Amino acid sequence: MKLFSPAISRLARMRHWRIEQWLSDPIAAQREVLQDLVTHGQYTDFGRKYGFSQLFSIRKFKEAVPIHEYEDLKPYIDRIMQGEENVLWNTPVSWFAKSSGTTNDKSKFIPITQESLEDCHFQSAKDVLTLYYQSRNESDLLTGKGLVIGGSHQISQVNEEIQYGDLSAVLLQNTPVWANWIKTPELSIALMDEWEEKIERLAQSTIREDVTSISGVPTWTLILIKRILEITGKATLKEVWPNLELYIHGGVSFTPYKEQFKKLIGEGCTYLEMYNASEGFFAAQDVPGEEGMLLLLNNGIFYEFMPIGEYGKEHPETIGLNKVQVGGQYALVISTNGGLWRYLVGDTVQFTSLAPFRIKVSGRLKQYINAFGEELIADNADKAIAIACEKTGLLVNDYTAAPVYFGDHNQGAHEWLIEFAEKPAGTDRFARELDLALKSLNSDYEAKRHKDIALGLPVVHALEKGVFGRWLKQKGKLGGQHKVPRLSNERKFVEEILALARVQ
Numbered sequence: 001m002k003l004f005s006p007a008i009s010r011l012a013r014m015r016h017w018r019i020e021q022w023l024s025d026p027i028a029a030q031r032e033v034l035q036d037l038v039t040h041g042q043y044t045d046f047g048r049k050y051g052f053s054q055l056f057s058i059r060k061f062k063e064a065v066p067i068h069e070y071e072d073l074k075p076y077i078d079r080i081m082q083g084e085e086n087v088l089w090n091t092p093v094s095w096f097a098k099s100s101g102t103t104n105d106k107s108k109f110i111p112i113t114q115e116s117l118e119d120c121h122f123q124s125a126k127d128v129l130t131l132y133y134q135s136r137n138e139s140d141l142l143t144g145k146g147l148v149i150g151g152s153h154q155i156s157q158v159n160e161e162i163q164y165g166d167l168s169a170v171l172l173q174n175t176p177v178w179a180n181w182i183k184t185p186e187l188s189i190a191l192m193d194e195w196e197e198k199i200e201r202l203a204q205s206t207i208r209e210d211v212t213s214i215s216g217v218p219t220w221t222l223i224l225i226k227r228i229l230e231i232t233g234k235a236t237l238k239e240v241w242p243n244l245e246l247y248i249h250g251g252v253s254f255t256p257y258k259e260q261f262k263k264l265i266g267e268g269c270t271y272l273e274m275y276n277a278s279e280g281f282f283a284a285q286d287v288p289g290e291e292g293m294l295l296l297l298n299n300g301i302f303y304e305f306m307p308i309g310e311y312g313k314e315h316p317e318t319i320g321l322n323k324v325q326v327g328g329q330y331a332l333v334i335s336t337n338g339g340l341w342r343y344l345v346g347d348t349v350q351f352t353s354l355a356p357f358r359i360k361v362s363g364r365l366k367q368y369i370n371a372f373g374e375e376l377i378a379d380n381a382d383k384a385i386a387i388a389c390e391k392t393g394l395l396v397n398d399y400t401a402a403p404v405y406f407g408d409h410n411q412g413a414h415e416w417l418i419e420f421a422e423k424p425a426g427t428d429r430f431a432r433e434l435d436l437a438l439k440s441l442n443s444d445y446e447a448k449r450h451k452d453i454a455l456g457l458p459v460v461h462a463l464e465k466g467v468f469g470r471w472l473k474q475k476g477k478l479g480g481q482h483k484v485p486r487l488s489n490e491r492k493f494v495e496e497i498l499a500l501a502r503v504q
Contacts, residue, residue, distance in 0.1 A: 016130050022298040023356055027322055034058060034302040037335055040115075043090040046076060046341060058320065062304070067316060067333060067342045070108050077109055080339075081158050088339030089113050095174070096164035097278035109164060110278040116338035117174055120300040124281030127296060128274065131286040132246065136270065144243050145184040145209050148172075149202065149216025149224060150191070167278045184209045195220070203227040211241040215248035215274075218257040219398055219483065225264050236266030250274040252483050253361070253382040256396050259389065260421065275361060279345055280336050283359055292351075292358030297321075300337035305330035308348065311365060326351050329377075331365055348377070367487045371403035372412050372454050374445040376438070378486045384437035385418075391433040395421035398468045400484050402494040404459060413456040417497055419463045427460040434458050467501045474500070 022029035038061065042052035055061045066072075073088070080087050081096065088111060095112040133139055150168030157163055165173070169191055183190075185205045192198040202224055214221060225237055234240050247261065247269055254261075254273060261271070275283040275293055280301045283293035295303065303321070308329040310316035318333050332345040346366065349359040363378035370376065385396055399418040416434070424430065435458050439446040448455040468484050485493055 015126065016134055018298075019127060019130060026297050026357060027320075029297045030302060030321060031058065033298065033300065034061065034335065037300070037302055037337060040090050040337070041088075041339075041341070044086045044088055044339075046088050046339075050341075062318065062342075065342050067306075067318070067344055068340075069344050069346075073340065073343065076339075077111065080111060081109065081162060083159060083161065088341070089115075089337070091115065092161070093339070094162055095170050096158070096162065097167040097170050098164050099167070099278040108278070110167075111339045112170055113338050115300060116280065116336060117171075119337060120280050121171060121276070124276070124284065124296050124299050127299070128248070128272070128284045131284060131294070132270075132272065135286065135288055136245075139245065140243065141212050141246060142182055143210075144212030144241075145182055146213040146215065147184050147202075147206055147209075147211045148190060149214070149220055167276075184211065199224055199227055203231055207232060207240065209241075210243055212243045213246040213248065214244070217251040217483065218249050218254055218261070219252065221247070221249070222257065222260060222264070222397065225261075229264065237264060238266035238268060244269060246270050246272065248272050248274055250276055252486075253378065255382040256385045256389065256399070258386070260395050275359075277345065277347075279334060279340060279343065280338065282332070282334075286356075286358075292353055292360055295357040295359055297357070302335040304333040304335075304342070305349075306333055306344070307331075321357055324351050324354070324357075326354060329362060350379070363487070364485075367485050369401065369403055369414060369487050369489055371405060371489060372448045374442065374448045374455065376414070376442060376445055376487065380438060380441045380445070381486055383441055384434055387437035387440075388430055388433040391437075392424075392430050394424055394430060397421055397465075398484055400468075400486060400488070400493060400497065401458075402488045402491045404491075411452065411456045412454060413459050415459045415461070415491075415494060417461050417463055417467075417494060417501075419465060419468055423462050423464065427462050431458045431460040434460065461498070461501075463497075463501050467497060471497050471500055 038047070038052050038055055041047035047053070050064045055064055076087050080093050085092060091113055093111045093113055096109040097112050099108045099110055132141065150172060155163055155165040155169055155173065172187060172190060185202055189198065189201045189205055192201065199220070207228060228237065228240060229235070232240050238244055244265065245268065247265065249271065250273060254271065258271070270288045272288060273285045273293055275281075281296065281299060282301065283295050285292070286294040304318035305320070305324050306316055306318045308331060310318070311331055324330065327350055330349055332347050332349055334343050334345060335341050336343070346364055347361055348363045348365060350362045352358045352360055360379070368375070368377050381401065385399060389396055397419045399416060401414050401416045404413040404415050435449065439449060445455070472484065488494070
């Protein structure tokens, strides 16, 4: 493997000019992407329905094609899974990424075309490596191995031509042979279904490797790191793997976990955030230590941004890159080389920079609390948790929250279920610090908390370890990119998790 690593590194460093091309004129790059997508799409049933052959501008495209959520595209997707061709995209679809999401028990099946594999997911991964080398020119990243904590195998056959699995399984199944030389663990472990056993096998099989990078969702990565430290008796991961230099994270906000990782890994590790979903690889942090991920604008995805106030309207308006503003809250709308057309992803983003265009994920359209007009979003919650942890010295592994509605004997409040790294003797101080942090971050929340009239002090429960994991397992969502929903405007998830906590 080390024989090929210098060559791969040189190639990664040399391809930065490709990124500079679209960085120099991002608006034109996006126009060309849409033109290419519509050219492919005009030969499909979807394209014929909406007159793609007559669409010669972004304005005409938006006028002709309505915004779609998954249920709107599902009839087309069902036809593809039954073997029909040229339905949403004009080349064969052999793979689907199965994504259950976080707020719905139903599975979504996202088409993965050869173009979306090569020109979106794999090209974006190369862009990440190139951007990292650009910021860390002295890096020896590929002299060791990358530890990948992916999803589970679960590859299933729809028919002789079509298969599906979670995104990481699909990508691993289609990864070039040479890429496996620089990864660990072996494929049979990486794609195990049973997560409790998988964590143990991951730990035991990688301890003696020269691991230089780790990629995975923070929650599962933390569990693995702690198990490795238990086995080796070491205080930090850098003692186990001295050449470890990079942790790539995504899937959930890193803010509540950052201090734990710094403590467990040790000094000298770079942290990079990725925004990679079943629907596409959208963004990657290009400047370590600075907030915001570079929006990848030449990888087969055309972006639109829906101001939050438009969501739910019969004909919601979207804007392009030329009209977005720093700090504005937008729902992400995409058209892709996987055959998704004006598709509402469900994530909300904020721009942190306009030159270049950088974003951060601020929450989910359906994950928020607005029971009393407080308009609390996940970004507020993550930051408040981090501040409360800093003030109290506690560490949080996972959490969820929902409203407590007015009753005969109680006022309104937010109820927080939190799994701490070490369960505290009491939660009163943490609740107060969380409340103060939320007030400082969200003026609507602060107004509703005035004199406890509309909203009382947060109610915080410290859960025993493993309750969230058991709830996810009960839902069939244990492992991979699956995660506990941070916020919900209804009490369904909180009640289910509390019931599990009481019966243990």
